Amino acid sequence: MFSNFDWDVIARSLPYLFYDGMVFTLTLTALATAGGIVLGTLIAMMRLGGLPVLPWIAATYVNFIRSLPLVLVIFWFYFLVPYIGQWVTGASRPVQVGAFTSCLVTFTLFEAAYFAEIMRAGIQSIPKGQVAAGYALGLSYGKVMRYVVLPQAFRNMIPVLLTQTIILFQDTSLVYVLSITDFLGAASKVAQRDGRLVEMYLFAAAVYFVISFAASSLVRRLQARVAIVR
Amino acid sequence: MIEIKHVSKWYGDFQVLNDCTTFVSKGDVVVVCGPSGSGKSTLIKCVNGLEPFQKGEVTVDGVKVGDRKTNLPQLRAKVGMVFQHFELFPHLRVVENLRLGQEKVLGRSRAEADAKAMSLLERVGLTVHARKYPGELSGGQQQRVAIARALAMDPICMLFDEPTSALDPEMISEVLDVMVDLAHEGMTMMVVTHEMGFARKVADRVIFMDRGEIVEDAAKDEFFGQPRSERAQQFLSKILAH
Amino acid sequence: MSYNWNWNIFFDPSPEGVGTYLSMLRIGLRWTLVTALFSWIMALVLGSLVGVLRTLPSKAAQRFGFAYVELFRNIPLLVQMFLWFFVLPEVVPRQVGLWLKQMPDAPFYTAVVCLGFYTSARVAEQVRAGVGSLGRGQGMAGTALGLTTAQLYRYVLLPMAFRIMLPPLTSEFLNNIKNTSVALTIGLLELTARARAMQEFSFQVFEAFTAATLLYLLVNLVVVTLMRLLERSVRVPGYIMGK
Numbered sequence: 001m002f003s004n005f006d007w008d009v010i011a012r013s014l015p016y017l018f019y020d021g022m023v024f025t026l027t028l029t030a031l032a033t034a035g036g037i038v039l040g041t042l043i044a045m046m047r048l049g050g051l052p053v054l055p056w057i058a059a060t061y062v063n064f065i066r067s068l069p070l071v072l073v074i075f076w077f078y079f080l081v082p083y084i085g086q087w088v089t090g091a092s093r094p095v096q097v098g099a100f101t102s103c104l105v106t107f108t109l110f111e112a113a114y115f116a117e118i119m120r121a122g123i124q125s126i127p128k129g130q131v132a133a134g135y136a137l138g139l140s141y142g143k144v145m146r147y148v149v150l151p152q153a154f155r156n157m158i159p160v161l162l163t164q165t166i167i168l169f170q171d172t173s174l175v176y177v178l179s180i181t182d183f184l185g186a187a188s189k190v191a192q193r194d195g196r197l198v199e200m201y202l203f204a205a206a207v208y209f210v211i212s213f214a215a216s217s218l219v220r221r222l223q224a225r226v227a228i229v230r
Numbered sequence: 231m232i233e234i235k236h237v238s239k240w241y242g243d244f245q246v247l248n249d250c251t252t253f254v255s256k257g258d259v260v261v262v263c264g265p266s267g268s269g270k271s272t273l274i275k276c277v278n279g280l281e282p283f284q285k286g287e288v289t290v291d292g293v294k295v296g297d298r299k300t301n302l303p304q305l306r307a308k309v310g311m312v313f314q315h316f317e318l319f320p321h322l323r324v325v326e327n328l329r330l331g332q333e334k335v336l337g338r339s340r341a342e343a344d345a346k347a348m349s350l351l352e353r354v355g356l357t358v359h360a361r362k363y364p365g366e367l368s369g370g371q372q373q374r375v376a377i378a379r380a381l382a383m384d385p386i387c388m389l390f391d392e393p394t395s396a397l398d399p400e401m402i403s404e405v406l407d408v409m410v411d412l413a414h415e416g417m418t419m420m421v422v423t424h425e426m427g428f429a430r431k432v433a434d435r436v437i438f439m440d441r442g443e444i445v446e447d448a449a450k451d452e453f454f455g456q457p458r459s460e461r462a463q464q465f466l467s468k469i470l471a472h
Numbered sequence: 473m474s475y476n477w478n479w480n481i482f483f484d485p486s487p488e489g490v491g492t493y494l495s496m497l498r499i500g501l502r503w504t505l506v507t508a509l510f511s512w513i514m515a516l517v518l519g520s521l522v523g524v525l526r527t528l529p530s531k532a533a534q535r536f537g538f539a540y541v542e543l544f545r546n547i548p549l550l551v552q553m554f555l556w557f558f559v560l561p562e563v564v565p566r567q568v569g570l571w572l573k574q575m576p577d578a579p580f581y582t583a584v585v586c587l588g589f590y591t592s593a594r595v596a597e598q599v600r601a602g603v604g605s606l607g608r609g610q611g612m613a614g615t616a617l618g619l620t621t622a623q624l625y626r627y628v629l630l631p632m633a634f635r636i637m638l639p640p641l642t643s644e645f646l647n648n649i650k651n652t653s654v655a656l657t658i659g660l661l662e663l664t665a666r667a668r669a670m671q672e673f674s675f676q677v678f679e680a681f682t683a684a685t686l687l688y689l690l691v692n693l694v695v696v697t698l699m700r701l702l703e704r705s706v707r708v709p710g711y712i713m714g715k
Contacts, residue, residue, distance in 0.1 A: 067646075067692040069653035072664045072684055079677045083475065170548035176657060184551060197558045205551045212546035280612055307618030317613035321631045321708050330627055331617035365710020383617065 006196055010203045013190045021186030022207075024100070028182065029169045032107035036168070037161065039108060040115025041154075045145065047116070048123055058116070065113035070174055077106040078178055099180045103172075111168050118160050122153035159223040166215050170208065183207070231256045231387055231418045232277055237286030239272060246272050247283065248442040254387070259419045261429040264439035265465060270422045271314075273439065274389045277420065278309045291386055307335045310380030314392040316372040318364035324351070324375050325360040328382045336383065343382075350378040354408050370401025377408055387418035394425055426469055430454060438462040481676045482683065493670050493680075500666030501687055507583050507662060508649040514588030515595050515648065522592065523599025524625055537596065544593035549586075549654050556586045557658040583655035591648045598640050602633035635706055642699040649691060663687060 047058035085095030134144035191200035275281040328347035413432035438446035526537035656665035667684035
C-alpha cells in the first residue's frame with residue numbers, strides 16, 4: 001500500500017520546512033503568547049477593577065472576539081491593518097505591512113481574549129483576604145495587584161496558560177488561508193510542487209503531534225507537581 | 231448470614247485489612263467501631279463486593295463474594311447499604327429514588343414499586359416529601375430516604391457505613407430511631423458507627439478495629455463492661471467521655 | 473480613509489448568477505449550520521462513548537480513551553482536514569479512493585466527519601470531567617443497589633453528568649460552529665468562504681466581513697439563549713453544582 005510513496009521528499013525538504021516554516025510558526029507562537037498574555041492580563045484587570053465603563057469595554061471585547069472564527073479574524077486583520085496603519089501614520093494610502101506583522105497583530109489580539117478569561121479566573125481565585133492584607137499594609141491598588149495578586153494568579157494559572165499556548169501553536173496553522181509560509185504552509189507548498197500530498201501532510205501531522213503531545217505531557221507533569229504543593 | 235474469614239486487603243503496598251475474621255448471624259446487630267483509618271468502612275464494603283480483597287473469603291447467605299462466578303448485581307440486590315453521605319440520586323425525586331432499584335434490578339412493575347415505596351416512606355415518616363428532590367430535604371430526611379431506598383429491595387441484611395457521621399446533631403436521633411426499629415424487627419445489620427448509645431441499645435455484638443485488624447469482638451455487655459484489649463479501653467474512654 | 477463604502481452591495485447580484493450577495497451569504501450560513509449540526513451529533517455520540525470509556529475501571533478502556541483523545545487534540549484541525557480530504561483517498565484501496573474523490577459534496581462530508589472526530593475528543597474530556605465530578609459515592613450507591621455497570625451509567629451517572637456539563641458543552645458546540653470555517657480550505661462554501669468570495673468579487677471588503685461577523689454573532693446569541701433555556705428546564709432543584 002505504501003510502496004509508491006516517495007518518503008525521501010521529506011528528507012529533501014527538511015531544511016525548508018524547518019528553517020522557513022517552523023521558525024515562522026514558533027516565532028509567531030512565542031511572540032503572540034507573550035503579547036497575548038500581557039494584553040490579556042490588562043483586559044482582565046480592566047474587567048475586575050472598580051472603574052466605570054472599562055469593565056464593559058473589556059467584557060464586550062472578550063465576548064466579541066470569542067464569538068468569531070479565527071479564520072474570519074485572520075481575514076479581517078489582513079485587510080484592516082493596512083488601513084489602521086494609514087490612519088495612524090497619516091499616509092495617503094493603506095500601509096503595506098508584511099505577512100508576519102499582520103499575523104502577529106491578529107494572533108495577539110485574538111488570543112488575548114482567551115488569555116484574558118484565564119487571567120480573570122486566576123485573579124478571582126486569589127482570596128479577598130490577600131487584597132485586604134495588602135491594603136492594610138498601605139499598598140495602593142496598583143501595588144497590590146503587581147506584588148500580591150498577579151504573581152500568585154499567574155503562578156496558579158501556569159498550566160492553563162501553557163495549554164492555551166499549545167492551542168495557539170496549533171492555531172497558527174490557519175495562516176494557510178493567506179498562503180503564508182508557516183510550517184504547514186511550507187509542507188503544503190512542497191506537497192503541491194512535487195505532487196507528494198500524502199507524504200508531506202502525514203509528516204506535518206506527525207511533527208505537530210509530537211510537539212503538542214510532548215508539550216502537553218510536560219504540562220500534565222507540571223500540574224501534578226503544583227497540585228501536591230498546594 | 232455474613233461470614234468473613236481471614237480477609238486481608240492492600241491498596242498497593244499499604245495494607246488496609248489484616249487477617250480479619252468475624253461473622254454476623256441472622257437477626258443479629260453487629261456494631262463495628264474504631265478510630266478513623268482502622269479499616270471499618272473498607273471491611274463492610276468487602277461484604278457486598280464494593281471493595282475487592284486479595285486474601286480470604288467473604289460469604290453472604292451462602293454465596294461467596296470473592297468468587298468470580300458470583301453474580302454480584304444479584305447478590306447486591308439482597309444486601310442493603312446506607313452510606314455516610316446518603317448518596318441519593320439528585321436528579322430523581324424521592325419516590326423515583328426508591329423505584330429505580332426495584333424496577334431495574336428486581337424487575338418489579340411500576341405499580342408494585344410505587345406501592346412498596348409509599349409504604350416504606352410512611353414507615354420512615356416522609357410520605358409528604360415523596361415527589362421532592364433530594365436537594366430539597368434536610369440531611370436527616372435524606373438519610374431516612376436512603377434507608378427506605380435500601381429497604382425497598384427487601385434485603386436479607388443491611389450494611390450501614392457511618393450513617394449519622396455527616397448529620398447535624400439534632401438530626402441524628404431521627405435516623406437512629408429508624409435503625410433501632412429495624413433492629414427490633416429482626417433485620418440482620420452490620421453497622422459502622424461511633425454512636426455507642428445505639429450500640430448499647432440494640433447491638434448483639436460489638437467489634438473494635440484498629441489499624442486494619444479486628445482487635446476486639448465481643449458480646450455487647452462484655453464489650454462495654456470489661457473490654458479485654460487496652461486499645462479498646464482507650465478508645466471507649468475517649469468516645470464515652472462526651 | 474481611502475476606502476469606498478457601499479452598503480448597497482448586498483442587494484447587487486453576485487457574479488455567480490444565483491442571486492444577490494446577500495443570498496450568497498445566506499446560503500453560506502446554511503452550509504455552516506448544517507455542517508455544524510451533523511458533526512455535533514457525531515461528536516456527542518462518539519465523545520460520550522469515549523468519555524465513558526475513560527471513566528471505566530478497565531485499563532484497556534482507559535488507554536484507548538487516552539490515545540483517542542490525545543490523537544485528535546494534538547494535531548491542528550486544519551491538518552486533520554487535509555488528512556481526511558487529501559490523504560485518505562490515497563491510502564485506501566483504489567476503488568474506495570476513486571469513490572471518495574468523485575463523491576458530490578465531498579467537502580461537506582469530509583468536513584462533517586473531520587469535525588465529528590475532532591470535537592468528539594473534546595466532548596469526551598467534558599464527559600470524563602462531568603462523571604468524575606460526581607464523586608465515587610454515587611457510583612457506589614448505584615452498585616450497592618445491584619445495578620449493572622450499564623444501568624449505573626444510564627440511570628445514575630450520565631443524567632447528572634450531562635446536566636453538570638451543559639455550560640462547557642455549550643462552549644464546545646459554539647466552537648464547533650466556528651470551526652466549520654476551517655473547511656473553506658477544502659472547498660466547503662460556508663459563511664466565511666462566501667464572505668471572502670464576496671470580498672474578492674466586489675472589493676467591498678469591510679461590508680462583506682461585517683456581514684459575516686454579524687451573522688456569527690447572531691448565531692452565537694441564539695445558541696447561548698437556547699442553551700440557557702435548556703439548562704433551566706433540566707435543572708435539579710436543590711442541587712449545588714460541583715458538590
